[in-house]
Amino acid sequence: MTRTAKLTIIPPGRPLSGRAMPPGSKSITNRALLLAGLAKGTSRLTGALKSDDTRYMAEALRAMGVAIDEPDDTTFVVTGSGRLKPPKAPLFLGNAGTATRFLTAAAALVDGTVVVDGDEHMRKRPIGPLVEAMRTLGIDVSAETGCPPVTVKGTGRFQADRIRIDGGLSSQYVSALLMMAAGGDRPVDIELIGEDIGALGYIDLTTAAMKAFGAKVEKTSPVTWRVEPTGYRAADFIVEPDASAATYLWAAEVLTGGAIDLGVPSDAFSQPDARAYDIIAKFPHLPAEIDGSQMQDAVPTLAVLSAFNETPVRFVGIANLRVKECDRIRALSTGLNRIVSGLAREEGDDLIVQSDPALVGQHLPAEIDSFADHRIAMSFALAGLKIDGITILDPDCVAKTFPAYWRTLAALGVTYQDQD
Numbered sequence: 001m002t003r004t005a006k007l008t009i010i011p012p013g014r015p016l017s018g019r020a021m022p023p024g025s026k027s028i029t030n031r032a033l034l035l036a037g038l039a040k041g042t043s044r045l046t047g048a049l050k051s052d053d054t055r056y057m058a059e060a061l062r063a064m065g066v067a068i069d070e071p072d073d074t075t076f077v078v079t080g081s082g083r084l085k086p087p088k089a090p091l092f093l094g095n096a097g098t099a100t101r102f103l104t105a106a107a108a109l110v111d112g113t114v115v116v117d118g119d120e121h122m123r124k125r126p127i128g129p130l131v132e133a134m135r136t137l138g139i140d141v142s143a144e145t146g147c148p149p150v151t152v153k154g155t156g157r158f159q160a161d162r163i164r165i166d167g168g169l170s171s172q173y174v175s176a177l178l179m180m181a182a183g184g185d186r187p188v189d190i191e192l193i194g195e196d197i198g199a200l201g202y203i204d205l206t207t208a209a210m211k212a213f214g215a216k217v218e219k220t221s222p223v224t225w226r227v228e229p230t231g232y233r234a235a236d237f238i239v240e241p242d243a244s245a246a247t248y249l250w251a252a253e254v255l256t257g258g259a260i261d262l263g264v265p266s267d268a269f270s271q272p273d274a275r276a277y278d279i280i281a282k283f284p285h286l287p288a289e290i291d292g293s294q295m296q297d298a299v300p301t302l303a304v305l306s307a308f309n310e311t312p313v314r315f316v317g318i319a320n321l322r323v324k325e326c327d328r329i330r331a332l333s334t335g336l337n338r339i340v341s342g343l344a345r346e347e348g349d350d351l352i353v354q355s356d357p358a359l360v361g362q363h364l365p366a367e368i369d370s371f372a373d374h375r376i377a378m379s380f381a382l383a384g385l386k387i388d389g390i391t392i393l394d395p396d397c398v399a400k401t402f403p404a405y406w407r408t409l410a411a412l413g414v415t416y417q418d419q420d
């Protein structure tokens with residue numbers, strides 16, 4: 001399929017209203033796929049996301065002997081043998097952080113060698129803290145550059161009573177170890193170290209998914225979890241809609257003064273980004289300071305929305321946005337300044353957005369570099385709802401987590417001019 005080179009958004013000039021459903025949660029789908037793959041028996045995952053990130057996870061599990069059927073657009077039927085087999089070739093996981101980190105730890109449960117690799121962006125995303133923590137368990141694991149590719153020479157077993165992990169750069173390291181730990185042969189305590197403990201909400205998602213697949217995991221202190229060596233059992237599992245995807249629709253609603261029915265109330269989500277709803281609802285009176293540490297994937301949405309706010313907004317607690325699909329702090333400041341010079345600035349790892357409600361209705365031609373990052377493409381599309389001339393480069397990168405994004409906006413009445 002040829003990729004669309006750029007997409008110019010035509011401001012709808014009216015409130016966006018109607019029904020627009022976000023897809024299934026990426027975070028939950030990739031947890032459920034792995035846990036179902038580690039279980040013995042057949043699990044049925046419904047409401048799941050089908051996108052680049054979940055396809056990479058499913059393909060990797062297939063390469064390790066898991067049977068996965070896809071009877072429709074939102075269902076995976078996963079049959080595991082209770083053991084992952086060594087794959088014949090390196091696992092290629094694109095730029096899917098969840099798949100890469102979760103499978104690196106799960107590879108310790110494989111009796112044989114697993115190479116976990118990704119695209120050129122993933123090869124710049126750090127995985128050193130996870131590799132180091134696995135080494136302390138006696139697992140033979142190496143990542144020469146501190147980023148993928150990672151080689152894990154597993155024996156199918158590991159020895160540990162306690163794992164200490166710094167989740168400051170990525171909470172996914174912690175989630176990965178928690179999911180692996182239930183496959184051990186004795187109880188394991190997993191303890192967070194370091195000052196910055198990352199997005200705890202994602203760890204709650206992990207423990208909830210583990211429990212749904214039969215694991216016993218208990219929080220024994222604010223920074224420690226005890227995981228029993230239960231392994232996993234097959235389960236039927238419903239994936240909730242994606243809260244990060246929902247943020248674009250919530251923001252489109254307030255920006256255009258419309259009424260978008262997502263088919264799910266904002267308080268029904270268990271994912272961390274759902275907390276962005278209460279902030280978005282305050283638009284155009286967003287807080288002067290927003291701490292993004294516990295809802296990092298919502299920061300691009302909030303930052304672009306802030307450009308139209310009554311007063312400036314400073315984003316704090318977002319240092320690890322520099323090691324996401326791209327350096328999101330840089331991508332946001334670059335894109336906003338491309339619209340109007342001086343619209344954003346970086347101060348250390350903080351991002352300050354100089355709001356300007358008078359942007360609405362202006363003709364300001366700007367080509368926005370997505371940096372191959374779905375969230376940069378999706379959030380800047382919001383600016384195109386109110387400013388004439390916003391062009392998103394590489395719009396197809398939304399396929400990472402929300403392949404139907406452009407169609408979803410179109411169904412609400414947004415039109416485009418695309419150029420190959």
Ligand SMILES: O=C(O)C1=C[C@@H](OP(=O)(O)O)[C@@H](O)[C@H](O)C1
Nearest residue numbers: 027098169170171172202296297
């Ligand atoms: O556990 C998860 O599902 C995720 C955790 C977050 O990443 P980090 O833990 O790397 O911050 C988030 O940005 C990512 O999109 C999904």
Ligand SMILES: C=C(OP(=O)(O)O)C(=O)O
Nearest residue numbers: 095096097098297324325
């Ligand atoms: C950071 C993200 O993804 P991941 O880390 O799973 O690649 C994201 O989806 O915004």
